[in-house]
Amino acid sequence: QKEVEQNSGPLSVPEGAIASLNCTYSDRGSQSFFWYRQYSGKSPELIMFIYSNGDKEDGRFTAQLNKASQYVSLLIRDSQPSDSATYLCAVNNSWGKLQFGAGTQVVVTP
C-alpha cells in the first residue's frame, strides 16, 4: 500500500464547474498536508496547506481534511483552463517525512 494515494486521472472538468480531487494516506499520525499544482514541464507550486480537521479556503481553492477517515481533498471552484495541471498531494507523516502522491491530472474543457 502506498503511503499517499491519488487517482491519476485525467479528471475532465467543464469550465466553470467544481473540480474535486481526493487524496488518502496510510499513516494515522500524519500532521500536515499540502497541495501542489504542477504544470507540464514545470516545478510544483504550493497552493494550499492544512493542519487541522475541517475546511480551509483560499480564493477558488478549498482544502478539506478528515483525519479520522485519513483523507484530504482539494476543491477548485469556477474551474478555468489555466487550472489544467497535475495536482500533487503531500503528507507529512508521523516520522516527520514528507511523502508525495503521484498526482491527479486535471483537464478543464472550454
Add this chain to the structure above:
Amino acid sequence: DGGITQSPKYLFRKEGQNVTLSCEQNLNHDAMYWYRQDPGQGLRLIYYSQIVNDFQKGDIAEGYSVSREKKESFPLTVTSAQKNPTAFYLCASSIGGQGYEQYFGPGTRLTVT
C-alpha cells in the same frame, strides 16, 4: 525577489561522468531538499539538510552526494554510480523541517546517454 534558483535548466551528460546540479535560495530558509521526479511517479527524496554542515539521506540516496557549506547553497552531485540518472531534479527549501511548507526551484532536467 526571494526565491530558489537552479542551474542549469537542461543538462546532457555521457554515461560515466559525474555532474553537479546547483541550487541556491535567498529565502533565509534553514532546510533544503533534493527530489527526483520520474514520469508518472511522485517526488522521491534524495537528500535533505536541516542546517549548515549537516545533511541526511533520503529514500534514494545511492549514487548521489551533497554538501551544505553555506545556508544559501545545496549542490547535488550525480555520480557515475547512479544507475538511472536521467530524470527531473527538483530542489526545495522550507523555513524548518519537513512539517513546514516546501517551496521548489524551477528544476534541472538531466539526460544521460
